[in-house]
Amino acid sequence: NILERKSEAKNPFYRVVELNDTLTDPALWGKNFPLQYDTYRRTVDQVRTRFGGSEAMPRTPSQADPRSIVAQSRLEEDPRLRTMWAGYAFATDFREERGHAYMLDDQTYTERQIVAQQPGACLNCHASTYTAMKTLGGGDLVKGFEAINRLPYAEARALVTHPVACIDCHAPDTMQLRVTRPAFMEGIRAAKAAEGVKDYDVNRDATRQEMRAYVCGQCHVEYHFQGADKRLVYPWSKGLKVEQMLASYDEAKFKDWTHAETGAPVLKAQHPEFEMWSQGIHARSGVACADCHMPYMRVGALKISDHHVRSPLLNVNLACQTCHRWSEDELKARVLTIQERTFGLRNLAMDALIALIGDIKGAAADGHTEAQLAPARDFQRKAQFYLDFVEAENSMGFHAPQEAARILAESIDFTRKGQVAVREVRPP
Amino acid sequence: NILERKSEAKNPFYRVVELNDTLTDPALWGKNFPLQYDTYRRTVDQVRTRFGGSEAMPRTPSQADPRSIVAQSRLEEDPRLRTMWAGYAFATDFREERGHAYMLDDQTYTERQIVAQQPGACLNCHASTYTAMKTLGGGDLVKGFEAINRLPYAEARALVTHPVACIDCHAPDTMQLRVTRPAFMEGIRAAKAAEGVKDYDVNRDATRQEMRAYVCGQCHVEYHFQGADKRLVYPWSKGLKVEQMLASYDEAKFKDWTHAETGAPVLKAQHPEFEMWSQGIHARSGVACADCHMPYMRVGALKISDHHVRSPLLNVNLACQTCHRWSEDELKARVLTIQERTFGLRNLAMDALIALIGDIKGAAADGHTEAQLAPARDFQRKAQFYLDFVEAENSMGFHAPQEAARILAESIDFTRKGQVAVREVRPP
Amino acid sequence: MKLPVAVLMLVVAAGLALGVGAYTFVYARGASYLTNDPAACANCHVMREQYDGWIAGSHRAVAVCNDCHTPPGLVSKYATKALNGFWHSFAFTTGRFHEPIQINARNHAVTEAACRHCHAAVVESIDAGRHGAARLTCTGCHASVGHLQ
Ligand SMILES: [Ca+2]
Ligand SMILES: [Ca+2]
DSSP: OHHHHHHHTSOSOOOOSOOOTTOOOHHHHHHHOHHHHHHHHGGGOOOBOSSSBOOEEEOOOOSSOOOSEEEOBHHHHOTHHHHHTTTSGGGTOOBOOOOGGGHHHHHHHOTHHHHSOOBGGGGGGTSOOHHHHHHHTTTOHHHHHHHHHHSBHHHHHTTOOSSSOHHHHBOTTTOOBOOOOHHHHHHHHHHHHHTTOOSOOHHHHOOHHHHHHHHHHTTSSOOEEETTTTEEEOOOTTOSSHHHHHHHHHHTTOOSEEOTTTOOEEOOOOOOHHHHHHTSHHHHTTOOHHHHHSOEEEETTEEEEOOOOOOGGGSHHHHTTTTOOSOHHHHHHHHHHHHHHHHHHHHHHHHHHHHHHHHHHHHHHTTOOHHHHHHHHHHHHHHHHHHHHHHHSTTTTTTSHHHHHHHHHHHHHHHHHHHHHHHHOOOO | OHHHHHHHHHOSOOOOSOOOTTOOOHHHHHHHOHHHHHHHHGGGOOOBOSSSBOOEEEOOOOSSOOOSEEEOBHHHHOTHHHHHTTTSGGGTOOBOOOOGGGHHHHHHHOTHHHHSOOBGGGGGGTSOOHHHHHHHTTTOHHHHHHHHHHSBHHHHHTTOOSSSOHHHHBOTTTOOBOOOOHHHHHHHHHHHHHTTOOSOOHHHHOOHHHHHHHHHHTTSSOOEEETTTTEEEOOOTTOSSHHHHHHHHHHTTOOSEEOTTTOOEEOOOOOOHHHHHHTSHHHHTTOOHHHHHSOEEEETTEEEEOOOOOOGGGSHHHHHTTTOOSOHHHHHHHHHHHHHHHHHHHHHHHHHHHHHHHHHHHHHHTTOOHHHHHHHHHHHHHHHHHHHHHHHSTTTTTTSHHHHHHHHHHHHHHHHHHHHHHHHOOOO | OHHHHHHHHHHHHHHHHHTHHHHHHHHTTGGGGGSOOHHHHTTSGGGHHHHHHHHHSTTTTTOOHHHHHSOSSHHHHHHHHHHHHHHHHHHHHHTOSOSSOOOOHHHHHHHHHHHHHHHHHHHTTTTTSSTTOOOOOHHHHOTTSSSOO
């Protein structure tokens, strides 16, 4: 009854440890906040949903890769991905993502590390890098950020021990949310500037509700490494929409790699959850990532944020039903309807792109000149980035259903134009 | 004043007329229900929204067409429509639709009546045909329906005087909603049968909330005239989705006309509001047409359904805010976001289709054989029906945002395949 | 019960100044604003929906209108009641108010305070837990708590 609760709750947290800005180990923070810590540790669970969660696949550990369990391979699920990414590290190893607890190991041991030389910049989103950056920078976060980016991966890896931890999202004194990733600070400032908001400082200007999404946007975003210093940059200078990102890549003449089968200068989109969400009805309604992926839960007299960050479909009751009065089955069915539609279009767009790749390959073999191939290759670059934008986004369209379908429709249109272009010309 | 308000509340209406099943004139019904009648008469208003409403265009009345005001021409707004419909009556005259008050005149005087011989079947959705059908059928509604369908338009036209009236949606004794159109009774029975529901009788089995959409579904649907008897049929035997309707047309080898520029056997989709809505989140949430297009309004102490059927964007407070706590401007902006996305894709799909039509025309000129042209023509048929399905649907995607985008994406994919097909072969 | 009477007089006086308002306030039992009986609120047909929503809602057994729509503490309580009672009477009579009725900023704040008052225990950790942090609005997630939508 309420009265009891009142007394119980006088002080929800017992400060047994004096936290400060140098303590990375979540176990220490967990002493003050055992409930959050306990849920945080549950991100090791692996449960599969139709398009999300992850499946625990046993493997025999090796010297190079000691993991005894990994998530299922997306390349085996859909071999067309190998063709789409031909010549790029992703074509050798790409798996379904799983809980936060695995982020550091999965990055360390992915075969993508073997086929390519990766920079320290990778670590920004796979480890608790906050204190490491502070130390490297002699107290200056940005200096440390720049330093860690350009280190070879192995060296940088030696500086970190934990996956994302409390300190990466929370201020130790007040427990308020904070952004600790310079790449997001700079990215969101650029995005706001594009909207006409000058000198945006996320930790100063963001509302609490916004922070409930921004802490996730530190990592769940499209990115690239800029220049020799491997600076981690989010391509938002023109805005968060797919066409705006492509425009900024085109402007910088940036490419991730040259396609092995067609010679096209192509791009790889990666987990643009934040960007996709920003175009959806939930973002527009002020619903943040944490509302669905870290819903409040009752623990005794208290209500806490479920730090077991996972697919909301594994937790529909708390994640959705406070706002939506539909049954659990009905809500799951609604998500599935959206996802199946997206998946259907994703497959159409994929078949189309594979056909275009075949066409260009064939044309090159027929002796089409570079100049003749250029237009079709550019359409491949566009179609591929748009398709990959939805493919790499991990909600299979749910975060912005119509926008995801719109992007796939445009991808198909680019392919169409590419297939026409390659047929318009005959080899000299 | 408040005294009235209190007394008003006691007796909602006064029976001044004894209504029966033969009284068509809404003015008579209006004597018992003056509030509904007054709002019903306001459908003469013409106000434009970005994609809906209608614009009042003055014209000089003529012998053939006495209308002094019409709605804007959609053909002038987008001349590509003339190419898409080349050889069909719609290419000569197609206008934005307007309020119910105009339905009979607009059908009587459209130039589509001049370029083609239209049957009485047209009247099912443009006039209060209930009593006319009853009389023609000697008390048997279906007999009367069959009789009016096969009459020449002019003869059938002489049998009716009013646009849709009270009697078409209401039972005179109870004022309960009812379906009076055999084409809908048969269509919905077929659709339910496809879902495994046997012997569905809409007036017996539908819930009140369903009736709030079904009365509209009597007319706001895709249709065709079957056989020499011109029976009005809704193509729902396989279901309400675009691919299911196309499948039933393909099965029946049905075509609306032969495309004048390509010789393809093509189809014209028409106002599938009911079918599109059925695929959207509002239908899924049990929100009916009447909830948004005829919202309850307070008149003194009474709440009545606003019979001024119109664009909800002209009435956002009552149409939306009862369920959505957003400001009027915000709600309008949400609709516009959805509509602009749909419109963008519609234009991409349209450009694509026009290109395909050009390709086929060109190939025919180059001497491609009928057999060689067949595959491309079939893709045109598909791409055209899908595009027209969204183009003819009058909410510009709002009734089912992701579904509308999905349909346009598939239309573009059909065009892509058609353009490839036409290029795969060389004339003999 | 001195205070309520005093306030009532005050409102009636203000009403007389405006005539119609006070007339309604009395005639339409605007005084029901001063009672605690939810049915009294529903004296106004325009309150019917909220009344029905409350009956269907989860709080019917635990909270009446005034628990959520008036601040705790006698003075502020009757001040709010008088203010709302008067203006709503006025709005009701003139028929000049936004449809559907929407809570205004002041009353929204009152309601939020009410949530926190009763649920202090439950929300302490998420709400008062960290100094300086802005508050999340309860109804952002619990919109249907007072009135089942
Ligand atoms: Ca996953
Ligand atoms: Ca219109």
